[in-house]
Amino acid sequence: MEINPTNITLRQFKTTDVDDFILWAGDEQVTKHLVTWKTITSKEEALTFIKDVCLPHPWRRSICIDDRSIGMISIYPGSGDDRCRAHVGYAVSRVHWNKGIASRALKMGMNQVVEDYPELVRLQTLVSVENKASQRVLEKxxxxxxxxxxxxSYVKGQIKDVFIYGILSTEFPSVDQ
Ligand SMILES: CC(C)(COP(=O)(O)OP(=O)(O)OC[C@H]1O[C@@H](n2cnc3c(N)ncnc32)[C@H](O)[C@@H]1OP(=O)(O)O)[C@@H](O)C(=O)NCCC(=O)NCCS
Structure with missing residues (x-):
C-alpha cells in the first residue's frame, strides 16, 4: 500500500483498534526491540493490553493512517526531580517500514507532548546497538x-549494549523538517 506520511495522525488508542493492533503488536519482528512489550498472541490479550496498558499510559498514541492503527509512539514523562525528561518508544507495522512513518510520527509526538507537559525539556531513549533502523529514526x-x-539490560532474554540518545526541547525539529 502506498502511504503518504503527511496522512499520518496520532490519537489515543481505542478498544475498537484491537484487530489492527494485533497485526503489528502480534509480530515478533516488531516487538523484539520493545523492552516492556511481549508479543501479543490473541485478540483477548490485545484487548486487555489496550485497556490495561495503552489507555492508562500518560502519553501513548496510536500512529494511524485513515484512522487505522499501524503503530504506536509512547512518551513517558518522569516525575518529581525527573519531571524535566521523558522516555520515548515507538513501533510501526512491518508492512510500512522504511516509508518515513516513524520519523514523522516521532516529530509530531515531540511537538505535541510539550504542549501537555510544559516542564519537559529533554527526551531520551535507549536503543540496542544492533537496532540500526531505530537509530536512523532518532538521527532524522x-x-x-x-x-x-x-x-x-536484558531485552527478550539477551543482555544488550545500548546507545543512549537525547534531545532538548530547544532542538526539536518541526514536523516537516
Ligand atoms: C524502528 C522502526 C519504528 C522504524 O520505523 P519506520 O517507519 O520504518 O522508520 P522510518 O521509515 O521513519 O526510518 C527508518 C530509517 O532507517 C533506515 N534503515 C532501516 N533498516 C536499516 C538498517 N538495517 N541499517 C541502517 N538503516 C536502516 C531506513 O532506510 C530509514 O532511513 P532513511 O529514511 O534515511 O532511508 C521500525 O523498524 C520498527 O517498528 N521496529 C521495531 C520496533 C523498534 O525497534 N522500536 C524502537 C525501539 S528503540
Whole structure:
C-alpha cells in the first residue's frame, strides 16, 4: 500500500483498534526491540493490553493512517526531580517500514507532548546497538547519540549494549523538517 506520511495522525488508542493492533503488536519482528512489550498472541490479550496498558499510559498514541492503527509512539514523562525528561518508544507495522512513518510520527509526538507537559525539556531513549533502523529514526529527528551503555539490560532474554540518545526541547525539529 502506498502511504503518504503527511496522512499520518496520532490519537489515543481505542478498544475498537484491537484487530489492527494485533497485526503489528502480534509480530515478533516488531516487538523484539520493545523492552516492556511481549508479543501479543490473541485478540483477548490485545484487548486487555489496550485497556490495561495503552489507555492508562500518560502519553501513548496510536500512529494511524485513515484512522487505522499501524503503530504506536509512547512518551513517558518522569516525575518529581525527573519531571524535566521523558522516555520515548515507538513501533510501526512491518508492512510500512522504511516509508518515513516513524520519523514523522516521532516529530509530531515531540511537538505535541510539550504542549501537555510544559516542564519537559529533554527526551531520551535507549536503543540496542544492533537496532540500526531505530537509530536512523532518532538521527532524522535530531536526537544526539550521547553514549554507549555496555551490558545495560536484558531485552527478550539477551543482555544488550545500548546507545543512549537525547534531545532538548530547544532542538526539536518541526514536523516537516
Ligand atoms: C524502528 C522502526 C519504528 C522504524 O520505523 P519506520 O517507519 O520504518 O522508520 P522510518 O521509515 O521513519 O526510518 C527508518 C530509517 O532507517 C533506515 N534503515 C532501516 N533498516 C536499516 C538498517 N538495517 N541499517 C541502517 N538503516 C536502516 C531506513 O532506510 C530509514 O532511513 P532513511 O529514511 O534515511 O532511508 C521500525 O523498524 C520498527 O517498528 N521496529 C521495531 C520496533 C523498534 O525497534 N522500536 C524502537 C525501539 S528503540
Amino acid at each position: 529527528c535530531g536526537f544526539l547519540k550521547e553514549g554507549c551503555l555496555r551490558k545495560y
